[in-house]
Amino acid sequence: MARRKKVYEGKAKILYEGPEPGTLIQYYKDDGQLDAVPPQAAVEGKGVLNNRLSEFFMSGLNGIGVPTHFIKRLNMREQVVRMAEIMPLEIVVRNYAAGAMTERLGLPLGTPLPRPIVEYYFKDEKLGNPMVSEEHIVAFNWGNQQDLDDIIALSLRVNDFLSGVMLGVGVRLADFRLEVGRVWEGDFMRLIVADEISPDSCRLWDIRGLDLSERAAQGHEPIPMANVYTELARRLGVLPTNVTHNTKPTLIN
Incomplete structure (x- = not known):
């Protein structure tokens, strides 16, 4: 071969x-x-x-x-x-305050947001993948206004789907990262979800335990999901039977 x-x-x-x-x-x-x-x-x-x-x-x-x-x-x-032609952007959808948002806005970790918030980051590791605005995206021709409208619609639909699926297995989707690509069908161009959707691109919290608002009131952080890869696959019913680590992934030094 x-x-x-x-x-x-x-x-x-x-x-x-x-x-x-x-x-x-x-x-x-x-x-x-x-x-x-x-x-x-x-x-x-x-x-x-x-x-x-x-x-x-x-x-x-x-x-x-x-x-x-x-x-x-x-x-x-x-x-x-x-x-697909991958756009030079990472799209982050946030449902709860976590990570950089808590630092920027001084929000307590785990604060529910009034609505899902979509953020854009320019994909350049040398620059630290800086956050950018819609004005930057249009001005530097990374996308046009129609692209931005489509990204928002796409991202929120993905968020609705993922949030529902995760909630059904006892997991809270705090935020996640998407990459979007362009594909052409004849003369027609459309945007599609690319890259991957996995624990590498999601922040997941286990719902078991105190409610997030109760934990925040008591000064506690949300409960991170233990053994996230194996446990999420098990809860969703997609855990392969021949994966050797049945309980806890083995960290590689």
Whole structure:
């Protein structure tokens, strides 16, 4: 079998040329993502679980009419995805105050937001992925006003879906990060959800225990989700039977 041509390698994934024109093979590594929310360490078997979890979420979004790049899962670590022109933006949707928002606005960690808030960050690690406004995006031609309207609509639909799914298994979705890509169908261009949806790109809190408002009133932080990869896959019913760590992922030094 001919060797696949590598197209791109990031912290958590490798992209190879796909089996058909306009497709890619996305391979999930076990490496951690330092820019995840929150940062994730390298975990044995993480790539297998993220492959299954992203398949679950992307398939669910496709099923309700939210377009994604996901086509099908090939094996334990690989899936076929649609090739897209990735916008140089990270879109963060926040439901609760956490991370940088608590620092910027002085909000207590875990404060429910009055409505989901969509933020934009310019994808440049050398600059620290700075937060940008819609004015920056239009001025520097990273997207136009129609793109921004579509991103907002897409992001909020993803948020509704993910929040509902997570709530159903006892998990609170504090915030998450999306990447969006452009695809062309003839002369028609549309935006789709790309990259992945997994614990590497979500901040998840376990609902078990005191209510968030009660914990905040008592000076306690929200409960982080323990063993997030394995536990989320187990709750969603997508935990592979041949993953070796049945209880707790093994951290790689």
